[in-house]
Amino acid sequence: MSDELVRSLGARVRALRRARGLTLTTLAAEAGLSHPFLSKLERGLAAPSMASLGQIAQALGTSQVELLAGTEGEREHPATELVRADEGPRGPYGFGEARLLAGRGRRFQPMEYRGANRDPGDFYTHAEDEFLLCTAGSALVDLGDHGRHRLGPGDSLYLSGGVPHRWCTARPDRPYRLMIVKEQRTP
Template sequence: MPTQPAPSTSPAAGDTDALLRAELGSAIRKLRKERGLTLVQLAERAALSHPFLSQLERGLTRPSMSSLHRIARALGTTQQALMTVAAVPHPGASADSVHLVRSGEGLPVANRGGTARMLGAPAYSAHPVEYTGVGERFDEYYDHPGDEFVYVVTGEIEIDLQTAEGPRLHVLGPGDSIYYPGGTPHRWRAVGDGSRVRLLTVQNATGEADRHP
């Protein structure tokens, strides 16, 4: 029988968190420099503070999904593409063919009403994200080049889509899913208790300006 890797082979939670934050900050800094932007210029484009971006690039803090979305748009990529770099290969998986994420692993990014956790890695063409907890009021609209699939695991949400045929509102409960094309402005909110909502989204990386930030 195959054996499980010993628990001692995994880095401590605090060390892993620091490593993931450093990877994310490094990816943002690299892409910013490739775009020929200073920290101040990126801060202006993303409508964020210069000190916050400086701390983020040094791995001293982490962004919210909202601020990461603003940074990604200013850099011509997506928040999911940036999040994929904050992925550490699991000791029991092959870096060439398998990306294994255990429960509780991955860098959690604050999302209004809960957290978002990237489950993918840069080498793959789909970006799966787990959302735990959702706000009970609509936030700003998000859009990105890749098509997106949303599956409701628990709880209930209302999703607002700005389609070519006009606005569309859909209420989704456990087991429901929805798929919409890239470029569709969208946002969602919880119906009832937002802490009970758990979602899985999968975004197609096709069409992104930078597959490997």
């Protein structure tokens, strides 16, 4: 990671932590990382491994790809933004891979998610609203006390902020694809 990317990533983590009302100590505990390491990361003096970045992202209710994409720097956005099929930042998101479909600073963060995981993993909970549209395959979406749903192509699900959620394939032999649109809260 370049020095500029490390500084930008640290600033992004700090901004998200503050926007969520977390202290450095609280974030460190929730991410299972040391307070001194997170302090260095936020000041741009330490680069995280992808595993550490994943732990930080989960504690902040976001993803590695969103944290890394958020480091592209602020800029004025044109009224329209075209992202071709082979463009957009890609990276880990839960047990799959996501491709971001709009730049940072937009009101919504749309992404394409591809997965084949049989294990839904831990629940994610964040303050932002989220919309899911299954575009291929079949996914089981577990919402804890809010129910469990099977989504097939064309099925959609809207989640208000604060609803715990996780998902996995509904057919172990087939991958699935979701279009996810998250509300963005600018830190």
